[in-house]
Structure formats: C-alpha cells, structure tokens
Amino acid sequence: MAVEMILESLSEGKSIENLLEAYPRLSRDAVLAALSFAADALKGEKIYPVAV
Template sequence: MDIQQYIAIDPDIMMGKPVIKGTRITVELILEKLSAGETIEDILIAYPHITREAVFAALAFAAQSLRADTIYPIAH
C-alpha cells in the first residue's frame, strides 16, 4: 500500500498532524475511534468522504511510525 497516496502532513492543516488526504480527519482520530471499539464500518458511515483504503493507510502509517529505534514507556 502506498501510504502517501492517502496520508498527508502539512503544517497548515491540523497543526501538521498526519491526516487523510483532502480532509481534516487525523490518523490520531481514526486510531482513537478504533481503540474505543468503533468499527471501520462505523468510521466510514460517520465520514462517508473517506475510503476503507484510507483507514487502512492510517493504520499502516501508525504502525510504520512506531518502527523506531526507541519506544518510550507509557507513563502510569
């Protein structure tokens, strides 16, 4: 999957957070909704102007972003 086809980072849009291209829907929002138990179908209904492929690209972007040499522990 070509993540760059679906995800954009622009300092003038949502303070430079990664978004679904052509929208203000952040990768962060997609992840929050999925982690809260919403399904991909729920997201597509709430945001009909994005595609299933864009949601998968958001997940792929997040996974790629975590492939760093350093993973920081979660604060308790």
C-alpha cells in the same frame, strides 16, 4: 480526518464500517493507510530499559 482521530475511534471500539458510515468521504483504504502509518511510526521508536 486525522490519523490520530481514526486510531482513537478504532481504539474506542468503533469498527471501520462505523467510521465509513459516520464520515462518508472517508474510504476503507484511508483507514488502512492510517493504520499502516501508525505501525511504521512505531517501528522507528527505540525503547530503552530504565532501572527502577
């Protein structure tokens, strides 16, 4: 299961338990790793203000 799919499912309101039931080969550690990966990816982004 892709990180993107895990994040989308969680953002739609599904719980980790819902994901684990729907995807028996998925582990809680894998879901937490996906969240950690996303957090690390965002840390590296730079935000530049734009005048409107």
